[in-house]
Amino acid sequence: MRTTSTPRAGLGLRIATFLVVAFLYVxxxxxxxxxxxxxxAAFTFPPPGLTTRWWSIALGNExxxxxxxxxxxxxxxxxxxxIVIGGLLAAxxxxxxxxGRDALAFLVVLPIALPGIVTGIALRSTFAQLELGFSTxxxxxxxxxxxxxxxxxxxxxxxxxxxxxxxxxSSDLGASGWQTFRHVVMPNLATAVLAGAILAxxxxxxxxxxxxxxxxxxxxxxxYIFSILFRPRQKPVVNVVALVAIAITFVPVLVAQLLTREExxxxx
Amino acid sequence: MRxxxxxxxxATALALVAVACGGGDGGGGGGGAxxxxxxxxxSIGEPEGQVNIIAWAxxxxxxxxxxxxxxxxxxxxxxxxxxxxxxxxxxxxxxxLMQGGSGQFDLVTASGDASLRLxxxxxxxxxxxxxxxxxxxxxxxxxxxxxxxxDTDGDGTAEHYGTPYQWGSNVLLYNEDVFGDEPPxxxxxxxxxxxxxxxxxxxxxxxxxxxxxxxxxxxLYLRAHRPELGIEDPYALTREQFNAAIELLVQQRELVGxxxxxxxxxxxxxxxxxxxxxSSWPFQVxxxxxxxxxxxxxxxxxGWADTTMMHVDAPHPNCAYLWMEHSxxxxxxxxxxxWFGSVPAVPSACxxxxxxxxxxxxxxxxxxxxxxxxxxxxxxxxxxGDGSSDCVPYHEWVTNYVAVIGxxxxxxxx
Amino acid sequence: xxxxxxPPRAASGPGRRVGAVLFRHPALRLxxxxxxxxxxxxGLYIGSLGILLTYSLYxxxxxxxxxxxxxxxxxxxxxxxxxxxxxxxRTVAMAASVTVACAVLAFPVAYYMARYATLRMRTLLYLxxxxxxxxxxxxxxIAWRAILAGEGLLPWVLDRLGLDGLLRLALQAPxxxxxxxxxxxxxxxxxxxxxWLPFMILPVHAALERVPGxxxxxxxxxxxxxxxxxxxVVLPLAxxxxxxxxIFTFSLTLGDFILPQIFGTSEFFLGQMVYTQVGVAGNLxxxxxxxxxxxxxxxxxxxxxxxxxxxxxx
Numbered sequence: 001m002r003t004t005s006t007p008r009a010g011l012g013l014r015i016a017t018f019l020v021v022a023f024l025y026v027x028x029x030x031x032x033x034x035x036x037x038x039x040x041a042a043f044t045f046p047p048p049g050l051t052t053r054w055w056s057i058a059l060g061n062e063x064x065x066x067x068x069x070x071x072x073x074x075x076x077x078x079x080x081x082x083i084v085i086g087g088l089l090a091a092x093x094x095x096x097x098x099x100g101r102d103a104l105a106f107l108v109v110l111p112i113a114l115p116g117i118v119t120g121i122a123l124r125s126t127f128a129q130l131e132l133g134f135s136t137x138x139x140x141x142x143x144x145x146x147x148x149x150x151x152x153x154x155x156x157x158x159x160x161x162x163x164x165x166x167x168x169x170s171s172d173l174g175a176s177g178w179q180t181f182r183h184v185v186m187p188n189l190a191t192a193v194l195a196g197a198i199l200a201x202x203x204x205x206x207x208x209x210x211x212x213x214x215x216x217x218x219x220x221x222x223x224y225i226f227s228i229l230f231r232p233r234q235k236p237v238v239n240v241v242a243l244v245a246i247a248i249t250f251v252p253v254l255v256a257q258l259l260t261r262e263e264x265x266x267x268x
Numbered sequence: 269m270r271x272x273x274x275x276x277x278x279a280t281a282l283a284l285v286a287v288a289c290g291g292g293d294g295g296g297g298g299g300g301a302x303x304x305x306x307x308x309x310x311s312i313g314e315p316e317g318q319v320n321i322i323a324w325a326x327x328x329x330x331x332x333x334x335x336x337x338x339x340x341x342x343x344x345x346x347x348x349x350x351x352x353x354x355x356x357x358x359x360x361x362x363x364x365l366m367q368g369g370s371g372q373f374d375l376v377t378a379s380g381d382a383s384l385r386l387x388x389x390x391x392x393x394x395x396x397x398x399x400x401x402x403x404x405x406x407x408x409x410x411x412x413x414x415x416x417x418x419d420t421d422g423d424g425t426a427e428h429y430g431t432p433y434q435w436g437s438n439v440l441l442y443n444e445d446v447f448g449d450e451p452p453x454x455x456x457x458x459x460x461x462x463x464x465x466x467x468x469x470x471x472x473x474x475x476x477x478x479x480x481x482x483x484x485x486x487x488l489y490l491r492a493h494r495p496e497l498g499i500e501d502p503y504a505l506t507r508e509q510f511n512a513a514i515e516l517l518v519q520q521r522e523l524v525g526x527x528x529x530x531x532x533x534x535x536x537x538x539x540x541x542x543x544x545x546x547s548s549w550p551f552q553v554x555x556x557x558x559x560x561x562x563x564x565x566x567x568x569x570x571g572w573a574d575t576t577m578m579h580v581d582a583p584h585p586n587c588a589y590l591w592m593e594h595s596x597x598x599x600x601x602x603x604x605x606x607w608f609g610s611v612p613a614v615p616s617a618c619x620x621x622x623x624x625x626x627x628x629x630x631x632x633x634x635x636x637x638x639x640x641x642x643x644x645x646x647x648x649x650x651x652x653g654d655g656s657s658d659c660v661p662y663h664e665w666v667t668n669y670v671a672v673i674g675x676x677x678x679x680x681x682x
Numbered sequence: 683x684x685x686x687x688x689p690p691r692a693a694s695g696p697g698r699r700v701g702a703v704l705f706r707h708p709a710l711r712l713x714x715x716x717x718x719x720x721x722x723x724x725g726l727y728i729g730s731l732g733i734l735l736t737y738s739l740y741x742x743x744x745x746x747x748x749x750x751x752x753x754x755x756x757x758x759x760x761x762x763x764x765x766x767x768x769x770x771x772r773t774v775a776m777a778a779s780v781t782v783a784c785a786v787l788a789f790p791v792a793y794y795m796a797r798y799a800t801l802r803m804r805t806l807l808y809l810x811x812x813x814x815x816x817x818x819x820x821x822x823x824i825a826w827r828a829i830l831a832g833e834g835l836l837p838w839v840l841d842r843l844g845l846d847g848l849l850r851l852a853l854q855a856p857x858x859x860x861x862x863x864x865x866x867x868x869x870x871x872x873x874x875x876x877x878w879l880p881f882m883i884l885p886v887h888a889a890l891e892r893v894p895g896x897x898x899x900x901x902x903x904x905x906x907x908x909x910x911x912x913x914x915v916v917l918p919l920a921x922x923x924x925x926x927x928x929i930f931t932f933s934l935t936l937g938d939f940i941l942p943q944i945f946g947t948s949e950f951f952l953g954q955m956v957y958t959q960v961g962v963a964g965n966l967x968x969x970x971x972x973x974x975x976x977x978x979x980x981x982x983x984x985x986x987x988x989x990x991x992x993x994x995x996x
Contacts, residue, residue: 008798009794009797009798013790013793013794013798014794016790016791016794017790017791017794020787020788020790020791020879021791021807021810023787023876023879024810024811024814024876024879024880025810025814026829026835027822027825027826027829027876028813028814028817028822028825030825030828030829030835031817031821031822031825034825034828041535041536041539042536042539042540042541042831042833043827043828043831043834044831044833044834045828045833045834045835045838046838061332084718085718085719085722086719088714088715088716088718088719089715089716089718089719091715092712092715092716095712096708096712098712104716104719104720104723104724106984106988107723107724107727107728108719108723109984110723110727111723111727112930112933113929113930113933113980113984114933114937114976114977114980114981115933115934115936115937115938115952115953115976115977115980116933116934116937117937117939117953117956117957117973117976118731118734118937118973118976118977119727119730121734121956121960121969121970121973122727122730122731122733122734122973123730124960125730125733125734125737125966125970126726126729126730126733128368129733133371133372134372141726144722145722145723145726145727148719148722148723157888199812199815202812202815202816203815205816206815206816206817206818206819208819208820208940209937209938209939209940209953212957212961213960216372217320217352217354217372217373221818222818222819222820225818225820225821226820226940227355229532229820229824230530230532230533230535230536231332231333231532232333232532232535232536232555233333233334233555234332234333238820238821238824239821239825241818241821242817242818242820242821242822243817245816245817245818246816246817246818249816250813250816253809253812253813253816254809357962358962360962360964361961361962363964364960364961364962364964365961367964368960368964368966471861472860472861472862472865473861478948524948525860525861525862525865525947526865526946526947526948527948529943530943533943533944536827537864540827540831540832540833540864541832541833542831542832542861542862542864542865663742667763670765670950671763671764671765673948673949673950674765674768674769674949674950675768675949676764676765676768678765
């Protein structure tokens with residue numbers, strides 16, 4: 001919450017901000033541009049001509065839709081599992097002091113702080129050791145492992161920011177502990193959970209490092225994209241697929257963002 | 269309250285999306301049908317609905333790159349076996365995938381430098397050729413080739429570990445704009461620093477294959493240019509010969525812009541003008557098309573002869589057998605030969621194939637069988653089978669070549 | 683702040699009763715809340731790392747490439763080969779430069795968002811920053827190939843501006859140069875920086891946001907010049923955010939095995955080496971051993987980050 005009036009930023013800072021944002025977006029614009037190029041192989045600038053035919057080729061591709069469906073399922077289930085596990089853990093770590101609390105708080109960060117390849121190859125060895133095959137579930141296990149921390153971080157950050165006086169006021173008014181939690185704490189946490197869930201979903205949806213090791217022969221959207229990344233003769237199709245993925249996933253983010261109107265979202 | 273209600277609605281909607289998209293188990297898992305100690309199956313049963321194949325890029329086409337080249341769709345419709353392809357870039361990758369992929373993969377199109385390792389490691393199973401109706405049509409030079417025919421049980425009769433698929437030669441791919449009317453005739457354009465016909469140095473503009481088997485290409489070059497080394501078989505190198513080959517590769521490191529692993533990335537690099545000459549496969553030359561050409565240089569070339577081999581834990585053995593039979597179909601063999609620039613394992617495929625043309629097999633080198641040094645895994649006993657250790661074994665090829673790519677000289681130790 | 687308007691009611695129904703029971707038994711409640719995370723992270727995750735550790739103690743049978751399950755340190759000995767040691771040094775150097783670049787680029791955006799932007803602007807910028815995370819990492823990477831390629835956007839722009847000499851100069855530079863932009867370490871550095879930048883902006887912003895405007899005003903009131911305020915007040919407060927962000931940029935660079943295949947000079951990087959050993963060479967023991975190098979580096983880093991208070995800012 002901001003109390004002081006907003007001062008005006010210096011010109012240098014505004015230019016720097018603009019340049020960095022431009023740096024973030026030029027590749028996205030290039031991606032959009034080359035989804036329409038008439039070139040089938042090497043991309044040159046400027047593109048010699050524009051066409052929409054890659055769109056019908058991409059949209060008619062069944063493997064892409066299958067991969068997209070798998071990615072949505074894995075991201076959806078992993079996010080849900082992370083909300084349960086990460087949310088409960090955050091509440092427990094925030095409210096109580098117990099032996100091993102610090103260790104647990106450290107442990108939860110590990111899967112995301114260590115390179116993804118560590119998580120990937122470790123889980124893969126475990127699946128191999130237990131002779132479990134690869135399935136949607138192996139993907140969910142892999143993704144949930146690094147999504148937990150994201151929900152956890154968002155909820156913990158919110159709990160820290162939440163004024164303890166609010167809960168006290170509730171008790172003073174005669175509410176039981178459960179009632180306070182149910183009617184005061186929960187609604188306040190909802191936006192934090194949602195913000196965390198969106199980020200968790202996004203990370204899962206675009207993850208490829210861990211995925212490579214726990215996917216077996218299944219193709220999530222990123223794995224599918226990787227398999228056609230350098231496909232000759234239809235190169236722009238990859239760009240179309242990426243844009244379709246953005247379109248499908250961007251709408252929920254936007255809606256959620258508008259609904260929460262919080263600058264929530266502590267990444268990872 | 270209103271906000272929480274909306275949030276609740278959104279969360280519910282997201283959950284519904286997840287559920288609606290749910291279901292489906294993505295395959296995987298599943299127990300193996302074959303036991304390593306069991307004899308191969310004696311009849312082909314009900315197809316299992318899919319078959320998972322590890323293959324070289326361009327080896328199994330379903331028409332998605334070019335509608336004219338499709339030997340998958342009809343098979344899928346006919347047998348109900350959906351074909352899933354995993355592309356591998358090197359023989360080492362194929363071996364790794366097969367060994368790590370118990371219960372995942374059915375078949376692999378293994379070259380000679382992978383096939384014996386797979387047999388030795390017990391990763392592949394003998395194939396009952398009585399179940400392959402087209403077996404008799406296979407080129408006689410390939411039927412009992414040593415890279416897939418091994419007497420593993422010691423009963424005096426050799427077992428067949430798969431069906432021959434295609435063979436061919438590695439080529440020197442080059443950019444015609446750069447070489448103009450002076451096409452290269454020797455591998456020296458990728459091994460020695462020189463000025464190319466376009467007036468610029470070859471430094472940074474050539475590529476080399478990133479598989480350790482490429483050491484043999486260096487040995488082949490030395491066989492022609494440094495006869496005093498006495499190299500005969502580029503896969504059976506004494507320590508001295510091997511060190512000379514590594515020295516050549518260290519020298520080449522200065523010239524190489526990137527090592528290629530993925531055929532499609534190489535195509536991209538040539539199209540972007542990042543690379544202008546490289547050891548390559550006829551496949552890349554075909555895809556690149558106009559402006560690019562290839563040659564088998566005067567020193568000769570290494571090559572490959574590939575076999576479709578079956579995993580010992582193949583989850584879909586019936587579909588796997590159906591695919592092996594299908595893979596020997598003359599039309600499939602001819603189309604593939606035209607697409608990849610290789611030679612069919614079934615000679616009758618050379619006739620009457622529209623895509624291949626009447627001279628296709630000759631152009632692709634069907635008469636050069638004896639001149640090609642086919643990929644095989646180097647062994648310490650120089651293939652004499654006597655337990656000696658005069659030659660440098662393959663694992664040293666791997667460690668040394670990785671060091672070379674990393675910019676080191678493993679021989680000099682600097 | 684959101685306060686539910688529903689008045690507290692007396693507990694009724696089984697769900698509520700369970701809730702009420704749990705709230706009367708804090709120890710039981712705590713145990714139940716911790717159970718899933720402890721099982722998942724303490725059991726599955728740590729267990730997997732343990733299995734990985736045992737694999738790194740095995741070795742490879744050289745001809746067949748099969749794993750031999752004899753426990754020993756022979757695989758770790760391979761790590762000391764100069765070529766392998768160099769991979770580690772090269773990767774850490776890359777990760778460090780990418781981290782510094784990300785911090786420098788992230789700061790203005792994060793500072794602008796936290797200090798000057800209106801609520802609407804801040805929401806917008808927040809979306810702008812996370813939006814790239816929603817678009818395929820792979821496709822954004824190859825978009826860079828189209829930008830950096832010989833006939834791509836950047837050479838085209840530089841050519842128009844008459845700055846193409848600059849590019850040639852950069853490519854001749856030792857260490858970062860190469861035969862062309864795509865085939866140089868410079869391109870790898872640019873694309874890594876680009877990809878991980880949002881992971882730096884967000885925590886830095888979160889840290890800066892906690893700096894009350896009044897603190898800056900107080901500093902100014904007490905006569906500090908803006909530069910001094912920035913150095914003495916803003917930077918120290920941003921530090922935990924930068925350290926938190928650097929954990930991501932560092933760890934993501936260490937573990938990436940895809941970019942070095944698309945950009946750079948074909949020299950190996952750590953993540954790529956793990957991937958190659960496991961996926962291409964089939965040498966799970968050596969891959970596992972390399973993984974433990976990456977882990978060791980990150981654990982040292984995390985230890986330092988923890989002391990810098992970064993975990994509060996994650």
